[in-house]
Amino acid sequence: MSGISTTQFSKYNARVAKSRATSEPTWVRWSLIATVLLFLSLFLFMPLAAVFTEALRKGFDTYISALADADALSAMKLTFIAALIAVPLNLVFGVAAAWAIAKFEFRGKSILITLIDLPFAVSPVIAGLIYVLIFGLQGWFGHWLADHDLKVIFAIPGIVLATIFVTFPFVARELIPLMQAQGKDEEEAALVLGASGWQILWRVTLPNIKWGLLYGVILTNARAMGEFGAVSVVSGHIRGMTNTLPLHVEILYNEYNYAAAFAVASVLALLALVTLVLKSIVEWYAARSACAVEQN
Amino acid sequence: MAKKYNNVLPGFNLSLGFTIFYLSLIVLIPLSAAFIKTSTLNLHEFWVAVASPRVVASYKLTFGASLIGASINAVFGLLTAWVLTRYTFPGKRIIDALVDLPFALPTAVAGIALTAIYAPNGWIGGMLAPHGIKVAFTPIGVVIALTFIGLPFVVRTVQPILEDLEAETEEAAASLGANRWQTFTKIIFPAIAPALLTGFSLAFARAIGEYGSVIFIAGNMPMVSEITPLIIITKLEQYDYAGATAVAVVMLVISFILLLGINGLQWWNSRRNSPAI
Numbered sequence: 001m002s003g004i005s006t007t008q009f010s011k012y013n014a015r016v017a018k019s020r021a022t023s024e025p026t027w028v029r030w031s032l033i034a035t036v037l038l039f040l041s042l043f044l045f046m047p048l049a050a051v052f053t054e055a056l057r058k059g060f061d062t063y064i065s066a067l068a069d070a071d072a073l074s075a076m077k078l079t080f081i082a083a084l085i086a087v088p089l090n091l092v093f094g095v096a097a098a099w100a101i102a103k104f105e106f107r108g109k110s111i112l113i114t115l116i117d118l119p120f121a122v123s124p125v126i127a128g129l130i131y132v133l134i135f136g137l138q139g140w141f142g143h144w145l146a147d148h149d150l151k152v153i154f155a156i157p158g159i160v161l162a163t164i165f166v167t168f169p170f171v172a173r174e175l176i177p178l179m180q181a182q183g184k185d186e187e188e189a190a191l192v193l194g195a196s197g198w199q200i201l202w203r204v205t206l207p208n209i210k211w212g213l214l215y216g217v218i219l220t221n222a223r224a225m226g227e228f229g230a231v232s233v234v235s236g237h238i239r240g241m242t243n244t245l246p247l248h249v250e251i252l253y254n255e256y257n258y259a260a261a262f263a264v265a266s267v268l269a270l271l272a273l274v275t276l277v278l279k280s281i282v283e284w285y286a287a288r289s290a291c292a293v294e295q296n
Numbered sequence: 297m298a299k300k301y302n303n304v305l306p307g308f309n310l311s312l313g314f315t316i317f318y319l320s321l322i323v324l325i326p327l328s329a330a331f332i333k334t335s336t337l338n339l340h341e342f343w344v345a346v347a348s349p350r351v352v353a354s355y356k357l358t359f360g361a362s363l364i365g366a367s368i369n370a371v372f373g374l375l376t377a378w379v380l381t382r383y384t385f386p387g388k389r390i391i392d393a394l395v396d397l398p399f400a401l402p403t404a405v406a407g408i409a410l411t412a413i414y415a416p417n418g419w420i421g422g423m424l425a426p427h428g429i430k431v432a433f434t435p436i437g438v439v440i441a442l443t444f445i446g447l448p449f450v451v452r453t454v455q456p457i458l459e460d461l462e463a464e465t466e467e468a469a470a471s472l473g474a475n476r477w478q479t480f481t482k483i484i485f486p487a488i489a490p491a492l493l494t495g496f497s498l499a500f501a502r503a504i505g506e507y508g509s510v511i512f513i514a515g516n517m518p519m520v521s522e523i524t525p526l527i528i529i530t531k532l533e534q535y536d537y538a539g540a541t542a543v544a545v546v547m548l549v550i551s552f553i554l555l556l557g558i559n560g561l562q563w564w565n566s567r568r569n570s571p572a573i
Contacts, residue, residue, distance in 0.1 A: 022466045022470055022479075033379050035372075036372070039375070039376070040376065040391065043444050043447060044394055044395070044444075044447070045394075047406060047444070048409070050418075051405060054409075054412050089318075093315065096310075096311040096314045096318075099311040100308060101315075103303070104305070106312070114559055115319060118323055118552075119323055121501060123504070123505025123506075123544075125505070125526075125528050125529060126544045126548060129541065130326040132537070133329040133541065136537075138537060165326070197305075197307045219399070222400045223399075225402070226402025226403070227402070228403045228404040228507070228508035232508075232529075245402075246404040246405070246508070249402075250404055261408060262412075265402075265404070265408060268404075269401060269405055269409075272402070272405075275400040276393050276394065276396055276400055279393075280393045
C-alpha cells in the first residue's frame with residue numbers, strides 16, 4: 001500500500017548501513033571476503049574442479065568409453081530405478097505426515113516429528129546394517145526368503161530400501177513448517193463450499209505447497225542418486241548387477257582406474273550442479289509467490 | 297484432544313495412520329532390530345565388541361576429527377554467512393548457491409576429489425609434501441573430509457538470523473559509543489550464538505556417521521586412521537554381525553542423544569526469539 005515510501009526507506013537504510021558507524025573499514029571487509037574465498041577454494045571449488053580435470057586427464061575418448069562401458073550403464077540404470085521408487089514413496093509419505101501434523105492437534109506430535117528426523121541422525125552404514133539384520137541370510141526373515149528363493153540383501157530391493165531410509169525425512173521436513181505456516185483456513189473454506197477431502201488436497205493444498213514439494217523432491221532425488229554408505233552395505237558390489245553409480249566409482253577407483261572413476265564421478269558432479277541450479281530456481285519462485293501472497 | 301473434535305477437516309485417521317505405518321516399517325522396526333540383535337550378547341561379549349583397543353581408537357578419531365571439523369566450520373561458516381549477508385562482491389550469488397554443494401555432491405565423489413587434491417602428488421598435497429606435511433592417508437585427511445561435508449550447516453543456520461537482524465540495534469550501539477568490534481561481540485554475536493551452536497551440532501552429528509567421503513582420504517590404518525563406521529563394515533565383512541551391531545548401537549545411542557539435544561536447542565532458540573516478534 002505504501003510501496004514508494006518503503007523503497008525510499010530501504011534506500012535510506014542501505015546508506016546508513018554503509019556509513020562508518022555500522023560497517024567495517026574497507027580493508028577489513030576485503031580481507032574477510034578474501035579469507036572466505038580462500039577457505040571455500042580449498043574445500044569447495046578445488047574438489048569440484050579436480051573431478052573434471054582428473055576425468056579428462058587421459059583425453060576425451062577415454063572419458064566417453066568409461067561412460068559407455070556396459071557396467072557403467074547398468075549402474076546408471078540401477079541408480080535411476082532406486083531413485084524412481086524411493087522419491088515417489090517418500091513424497092506420498094511427506095504429504096501424509098505434513099497433513100496430519102500441520103492440520104491437526106494430537107498428543108505425541110513433537111515425538112512424531114523427532115522420529116521422522118531420526119534417519120538424519122543415523123549413520124548411513126547403520127542404515128544398511130539394520131536391513132541386513134532383518135533380510136540377510138542370518139536375519140529375521142533370512143530363512144523364509146531363502147526358502148522362497150527371494151533376495152533382498154545383495155539385490156535390488158535392499159538397495160531401494162536403504163535409499164528410502166536415508167532420504168526418508170526430506171519431503172516431510174520441507175512440508176511440515178510450510179503447511180503449519182499456511183494454516184487451514186483455505187481448506188476449511190473449500191470444505192464449506194462442498195469439496196471432498198481428495199478435492200481439497202488436489203485443488204487447494206497441493207497448489208499451495210507446490211514449491212516446497214518440488215524443493216523436497218529435488219533434495220530427495222539428489223541424495224537418493226548419490227547415496228554411498230547405506231547402499232554399499234546392502235549391495236554386495238556385483239558388477240553389472242547391484243552396482244549403483246557411486247559404488248561403481250569406488251570399484252573403478254580401487255582398481256586404480258582413476259580416469260574412469262573420475263569420469264563416472266563427473267556425471268554425479270554434474271547431477272549435483274544441476275540440483276543446485278534447480279534448487280536456486282525453486283527458491284526464487286517460492287520467494288516470488290510468497291511475495292505475491294503478501295501483496296494480496 | 298478437545299481441539300480435535302472442533303476440527304472439521306477430513307483425512308486425520310488416514311494420514312496419521314499411513315504416517316505411523318510407513319515410519320514403523322521403514323525406520324522404527326529396522327532400527328529396533330539393531331537393539332534386539334545386541335541383546336543376544338551377554339555383557340562381557342558386548343564389552344569386548346565395543347571396547348577393544350582398536351574400536352576405542354576409532355571412537356577417538358571419529359569424535360575428535362568430527363569436533364575439529366565442526367569447529368573449523370563454526371569459525372569459517374560464520375565468516376562465510378557474514379560475508380554473504382553483509383558485503384557485495386563479484387560472483388556472490390554463485391558462491392552462495394555453491395555453499396550447498398556438500399549436500400548435493402555424492403560422498404564418494406567428494407572423497408576421491410579431496411584425495412586427488414590433498415594426496416602427495418595433488419594440487420595442495422604437492423605443495424605441503426616438501427615441508428613434510430602429509431594430509432591424505434592421515435587423521436588430518438579425515439578432518440578435511442569431515443569439514444567438507446559439514447560446511448553448509450553453520451552457514452545455512454546462521455545466514456537467516458544475520459539477515460533478520462535489525463539495523464537499529466547496531467546503530468544504537470554505535471551512537472552510544474561502541475566501536476565495531478564491541479558491537480559485534482556484545483550485540484550481534486549473542487543474537488546469532490544459538491544458531492551458531494545449532495549449526496555446529498548439526499555438522500558434528502553429520503560428521504560422526506559419515507563414511508563415503510572419509511574412507512578414500514583416510515588411508516584406513518587400524519589404530520591410526522580408521523573411523524567407527526568403517527569398523528562396523530569390517531566386522532560385517534568378517535560375518536561378525538553381533539559385534540558390528542554392538543558398535544552400531546553405541547553410535548546410535550550417541551546420535552539419538554545428539555538429536556534430542558539439537559531439537560531442544562532449536563526449541564529453546566525459537567522460544568528465545570519469539571517474544572521479540
